[in-house]
Each structure stands twice: as structure tokens, then as C-alpha cells.
Amino acid sequence: MRGRLLLREEGGRGVALGTSRPSVALVYPNTYEVGMANFGFQQVFRLLNELGLRTERAFYEGGPVTSLESGLPVASFDMVAFSLPFEGDLPNLVSALRESGIEPLSSLRDRPLVMVGGMCALMNPCPISPFADIVVVGEAEAVLPALVPVLREMWWRPKEKLLEAASHVRGVYVPGMSSGVERVWANLDDFEPVSPIVPQDGAFGRMVLAEVGRGCGRGCRFCAAGFVYRPVRTRSAGEILDALDGYPTPTKRVGLVGAAVSDHPELEEICRKLVERGWKLATSSFRADMASSGLVEALVRGGVRTLTLAPEAGTERLRRVIRKGLSEEDLLRASRTAGRKGIKRLKLYAMIGLPSEGEEDVRALAELVREMALEFRSEGGREVGLTVQPFVPKPATPFQWAPMADERTLKGRVRILKEHLSGVSIGRVEVRGALLQGLVSLGDRRVGMAVYHHVVEGLSWREAWRKVGWDPASLHREREDPLPWDFIRHTTDGDFLRKEWEESLIGGRDDG
Ligand code: SF4
Known part of the structure; x- marks a missing residue:
């Protein structure tokens, strides 16, 4: 029905x-x-x-x-x-x-x-x-x-x-x-950049989805979407605009999607032209250093009221470790620009449990978010919300060797964040869910069998792990250990990933 x-x-x-x-x-x-x-x-x-x-x-x-x-x-x-x-x-x-x-x-x-x-x-x-x-x-x-x-x-x-x-x-x-x-990849020029269906509900409800590109060359060391969808491919402005001309949507709304939407070299032009043609816009998260006045203005004219930025970590040191490549000034400037240009809601994404993270990094994250909220509101912005996700190491990224923080540490970090943050709403942090994600992300066949025993036979997780003979705490792997996914030839080779992992450790030292 x-x-x-x-x-x-x-x-x-x-x-x-x-x-x-x-x-x-x-x-x-x-x-x-x-x-x-x-x-x-x-x-x-x-x-x-x-x-x-x-x-x-x-x-x-x-x-x-x-x-x-x-x-x-x-x-x-x-x-x-x-x-x-x-x-x-x-x-x-x-x-x-x-x-x-x-x-x-x-x-x-x-x-x-x-x-x-x-x-x-x-x-x-x-x-x-x-x-x-x-x-x-x-x-x-x-x-x-x-x-x-x-x-x-x-x-x-x-x-x-x-x-x-x-x-x-x-x-x-x-x-x-x-x-x-x-791992074979597609030539995007051979395929339409727009979704065939406009769904009724959801994050992009009543919108056609337009894929502006795939992969990302920035190389943030935690980011699977950036690494596994390499090589970076970008759809041209002409291709996107042509596909949307005459597209039958109930309400002429488009969601611009892709790993690195804000890196698209013609994004401002695409947004401007879409607005001229009567489209309302929505996008996934933006890099703070790409949120220029012109671009944010074009988004606001296209009906965007919420801008999503991802500082990811609170200190310059930790952002260097994860290779985020954003300075504090980039983040504060983007917050001001957003408020000044008419964005009403700032949505921020960050992670806890990152490699080399200490409690002082979490306190600094609270401080950074507070400052971003102040700058945003001083220019006319209103609401600020923070979404925090525990870091989950992903295969085929430099952080595939990084340890995942345990439940106690993660819950402690959430507590610190909440204690030090006021005036900003924090969404529910799914610590248990993230730990399961980590096991599925880095595990082998035994993880699948544990899921089977839990779901089909009704065993508790503890019993399920025991039955497959695996201790979830043994997830971490050293660089010389074989990895379950070694048989996949990804576009980024293992030596490069290893070098990046080693550099992240150097970047994590105070003299790095
Ligand atoms: S986090 Fe964003 S900027 Fe960094 S690699 Fe992923 S998609 Fe690119």
C-alpha cells in the first residue's frame, strides 16, 4: 500500500x-x-x-x-x-x-x-x-x-x-x-549525472540528485570516499546543466552530491546558472576554505539556509595528523561568511577518537565550535548544531593501521565535549554503533559469522564473538600484518598509504 x-x-x-x-x-x-x-x-x-x-x-x-x-x-x-x-x-x-x-x-x-x-x-x-x-x-x-x-x-x-x-x-x-x-572505475562521461527518480522523503526528499564528481584529491587520511573513489573525476558544468534542463521534478529542486562538491572548479557558475533557471539548491558538506562569499551567496539565492562544515578536529596539530588542511582562520572566516550572506543554520561535523588525540584536543574542539558559533551569530546566523562521530578506521586509507578508541575512551570524550560546550546542540553520539562499524570495516569473515550468530541465532554479541573465536579488541593491525582486503588492487597503492600513515605519526608530535 x-x-x-x-x-x-x-x-x-x-x-x-x-x-x-x-x-x-x-x-x-x-x-x-x-x-x-x-x-x-x-x-x-x-x-x-x-x-x-x-x-x-x-x-x-x-x-x-x-x-x-x-x-x-x-x-x-x-x-x-x-x-x-x-x-x-x-x-x-x-x-x-x-x-x-x-x-x-x-x-x-x-x-x-x-x-x-x-x-x-x-x-x-x-x-x-x-x-x-x-x-x-x-x-x-x-x-x-x-x-x-x-x-x-x-x-x-x-x-x-x-x-x-x-x-x-x-x-x-x-x-x-x-x-x-x-578495483575498476567508470568513465563518468558515459553516464547521466542526474538521478532517474525524485524521491518523496529523506535528506534529499523531492529533489533530483546531481552527481558533480567522484573521488577527492585532498587526501584526508581518514576519508574512504576520497581514497577509494580515486581517480578524481569531475562532471562538467555544461553536462550537469544540460541534464537538468527540462528535467521533470515536482518542485525544481536539486541536491548536488559527491565526495568533494565544494572542490568542483565550476561550482559557483553551476549554482548561479541553476538559480537563474529557477532551481532551488541543496548540497552535501562544504570545505571551509572553499566557502567563498560568491559561492555562499549563490547558495543562499538558491534557497540554501543550512551550511555544513567539517572542522573534524579541534587543534591545528590534530588536523595536521589527519591531513585535513584547514586552519582555524579558514573555519572562522567561513562561519562569518555564512552568517553575513544569509545562512541561518550552521551544521558542524567532527570526530572523536582520532589517532594521537588527547583530552586537550577534545576541549579545544569545544572551544573551536564555540568560537565558530560566535562568529556565525555575530554576522546574523542563528542556530548551530554539532554532529560528532567516533573515528572508524577505513580500509584502503592511510588510517587502516590506526587503532580505534575503546568504548570507555569514546564515552569519556563525549562527556568532556558536553561539559565544555554551551549554546550549541550536539546530536546523539552512537558509540556502540561505531564500534560495530569498526569491526565490519576492518574485520574478516569471522565478523560476518558473528553478525549471523547474533541476528539469526539470537546470541548476545559476547557469545557470538566467542563462537567465532575472535576477540573484538584484537582489531588493530601493525603495518607488517597482512590485511584481509590485501587481495583487492585499489587505485592507491600500499606503499603510498604506508608513507602517509608514517607521516601522520610525525605530524602528531609537537615538533612535527
Ligand atoms: S574529507 Fe572531504 S576534503 Fe577530505 S578527502 Fe574526504 S572528501 Fe576530500
């Missing part, structure tokens, strides 16, 4: 459904609102249908999963494909299978075939490997055009033969069969 309502109210060009088998239920292991704000999810929905496979969307909101387009149970499809951008959604993936009557473990399942892609899958597919028959490690646009013909041709053959054939496609990992996998 809700599905039919959503379908009727969605805008955009829509997607003509393919007709051939294998049919695919494309599942986002979280709500409609979260899934449809994800450009990659929409892109895969479009691609699979364009390649001919009948593909319908589905979302996991608790209980058996049914498709949005036809309302059929996902268990009735030939394949279930998951998009998994966030580590925290792995338990949802397992629940979605179980509650839909599908055996979660691939070794015990014949059909439907389960395929997984998305940022988590491409960074470290090991914790997903007990459940997935096929993992798309490369970018979907580069992998699916080669993979779909194989699936179509081999569909009727025994599962073993089908997977064997799929394992030869570049960018595909078949657990238990593939040895090395290359």
Missing part, C-alpha cells in the same frame, strides 16, 4: 523496467528515505534495467521485504542485489534475508543468488563473504555491463558454474573462488 503511494508520488524521468531474467530485487538494507538519497543505489537501479534485467527496488524497514514496483516478495526474484554503503547496515542485510525467508548463508543456499555492492563491499568484502555469492568490488558502471551478459547466459546452469563464470569478470569477487580482484 505504502509502496503504491510512494510510486505515485515520486517524480523524475523514472526507469523503464527490463524484461529479461534473471529478475533482480535491488534491496537497500535500510529505509526508503535513506536508500533513495543515495545516488549509487538509483544508478544501479537504472543500469540493471537498461541492461535488460527486470529489476525492482526494495527497502528493509523490518519484516519480510517486498518490492516497491510490484509488491512481490524478494524471495520470488531470481537474484537479490544489495547496495551496502554503510558498515552499520550489515546486520540489516542479514535480517532482510532471514525475515524474507531466504537462507542468509551462501554455502547453504542455492537460489536466489545474492549479489552485494556499494562502498562497504568494495573496501573490504570479507565480512560480507559468508552471505554474498557475488561481490561487485569495482564501480557498478564499469562492472555491470560485463557481468550482466554472463548472468543472463549462465542463469540456467548450476550455481557453481555460474559463479565460476562471474569470477572472471573484472571487478567481481566471488568468495571462495577469486584470488586477486581489480
Whole structure:
């Protein structure tokens, strides 16, 4: 019922459904609102249908999963494909299978075939490997055009033969069969920069999503989106504007998305022209050193009232360690500019538990946020909110060797922050959730099995870890240790990452 309502109210060009088998239920292991704000999810929905496979969307909101387009149970499809951008959604993936009557473990399942892609899958597919028959490690646009013909041709053959054939496609990992996998990437010029569908709700509700680029060259050492989507690719202003001209949205609103939106060399021009053509704008977070007067003015004219900046850390020293490349003056200036140009709400992102962080860094973060709020309000801004996330080390970044802070330390840091900050609202800090994310981020197959024992067999986390014979506290790895994802050839090589990690340690010293 809700599905039919959503379908009727969605805008955009829509997607003509393919007709051939294998049919695919494309599942986002979280709500409609979260899934449809994800450009990659929409892109895969479009691609699979364009390649001919009948593909319908589905979302996991608790209980058996049914498709949005036809309302059929996902268990009735030939394949279930998951998009998994966030580590925290792995338990949802397992629940979605179980509650839909599908055996979660691939070794015990014949059909439907389960395929997984998305940022988590491409960074470290090991914790997903007990459940997935096929993992798309490369970018979907580069992998699916080669993979779909194989699936179509081999569909009727025994599962073993089908997977064997799929394992030869570049960018595909078949657990238990593939040895090395290359992280292939797409030429974005060959693909439309706008989402086919305008979702009803969510962060980008009632907006078409326009992808301005992929990857980021800044090299912040914690940032997966920057590293794993390299090489950096930028969509031209002309391409974005052409795609939006005549685009059927209910309300002519566009969300500009990408890892580094504010680094786009033509962003001001894009915003100005969109506003002239009657578009309302929204964007993801901005780098403070790119928030120029002209750009912020263009955003405000486009209806933007909230600007998101990410100082990430409170001291120059710690920002040097993480290679954020922002000075205190950059952050204060951006706050003033935002207030002066008519931004009403400043949203700030920061992390706690960063490598080499001490309590004094957290107190300095509170002070920095307080000063940014003062500067913002002195120029006419109103509300300031801080979102704090515990640092989670990510594979294929220089911080893949960094230790993750334990629960006690993280909770202590949150307490310090709250004690020293007034006049700024702090969102709930998900310490437990972050620790699970860290395990999925850096773990191996045993993490997936622990999730299985917890979700399917109802064991407590403690019992689940014991059953797989793993101590979650042993997550940290030294530089010489083999890493579970070593078999993936990412675009950034290990020597470079190692050098960056060593330099971050030097930067963390007072004389660094
Ligand atoms: S945090 Fe932002 S600026 Fe830094 S690498 Fe990631 S996307 Fe780029």
C-alpha cells in the first residue's frame, strides 16, 4: 500500500523496467528515505534495467521485504542485489534475508543468488563473504555491463558454474573462488549525472540528485570516499546543466552530491546558472576554505539556509595528523561568511577518537565550535548544531593501521565535549554503533559469522564473538600484518598509504 503511494508520488524521468531474467530485487538494507538519497543505489537501479534485467527496488524497514514496483516478495526474484554503503547496515542485510525467508548463508543456499555492492563491499568484502555469492568490488558502471551478459547466459546452469563464470569478470569477487580482484572505475562521461527518480522523503526528499564528481584529491587520511573513489573525476558544468534542463521534478529542486562538491572548479557558475533557471539548491558538506562569499551567496539565492562544515578536529596539530588542511582562520572566516550572506543554520561535523588525540584536543574542539558559533551569530546566523562521530578506521586509507578508541575512551570524550560546550546542540553520539562499524570495516569473515550468530541465532554479541573465536579488541593491525582486503588492487597503492600513515605519526608530535 505504502509502496503504491510512494510510486505515485515520486517524480523524475523514472526507469523503464527490463524484461529479461534473471529478475533482480535491488534491496537497500535500510529505509526508503535513506536508500533513495543515495545516488549509487538509483544508478544501479537504472543500469540493471537498461541492461535488460527486470529489476525492482526494495527497502528493509523490518519484516519480510517486498518490492516497491510490484509488491512481490524478494524471495520470488531470481537474484537479490544489495547496495551496502554503510558498515552499520550489515546486520540489516542479514535480517532482510532471514525475515524474507531466504537462507542468509551462501554455502547453504542455492537460489536466489545474492549479489552485494556499494562502498562497504568494495573496501573490504570479507565480512560480507559468508552471505554474498557475488561481490561487485569495482564501480557498478564499469562492472555491470560485463557481468550482466554472463548472468543472463549462465542463469540456467548450476550455481557453481555460474559463479565460476562471474569470477572472471573484472571487478567481481566471488568468495571462495577469486584470488586477486581489480578495483575498476567508470568513465563518468558515459553516464547521466542526474538521478532517474525524485524521491518523496529523506535528506534529499523531492529533489533530483546531481552527481558533480567522484573521488577527492585532498587526501584526508581518514576519508574512504576520497581514497577509494580515486581517480578524481569531475562532471562538467555544461553536462550537469544540460541534464537538468527540462528535467521533470515536482518542485525544481536539486541536491548536488559527491565526495568533494565544494572542490568542483565550476561550482559557483553551476549554482548561479541553476538559480537563474529557477532551481532551488541543496548540497552535501562544504570545505571551509572553499566557502567563498560568491559561492555562499549563490547558495543562499538558491534557497540554501543550512551550511555544513567539517572542522573534524579541534587543534591545528590534530588536523595536521589527519591531513585535513584547514586552519582555524579558514573555519572562522567561513562561519562569518555564512552568517553575513544569509545562512541561518550552521551544521558542524567532527570526530572523536582520532589517532594521537588527547583530552586537550577534545576541549579545544569545544572551544573551536564555540568560537565558530560566535562568529556565525555575530554576522546574523542563528542556530548551530554539532554532529560528532567516533573515528572508524577505513580500509584502503592511510588510517587502516590506526587503532580505534575503546568504548570507555569514546564515552569519556563525549562527556568532556558536553561539559565544555554551551549554546550549541550536539546530536546523539552512537558509540556502540561505531564500534560495530569498526569491526565490519576492518574485520574478516569471522565478523560476518558473528553478525549471523547474533541476528539469526539470537546470541548476545559476547557469545557470538566467542563462537567465532575472535576477540573484538584484537582489531588493530601493525603495518607488517597482512590485511584481509590485501587481495583487492585499489587505485592507491600500499606503499603510498604506508608513507602517509608514517607521516601522520610525525605530524602528531609537537615538533612535527
Ligand atoms: S574529507 Fe572531504 S576534503 Fe577530505 S578527502 Fe574526504 S572528501 Fe576530500
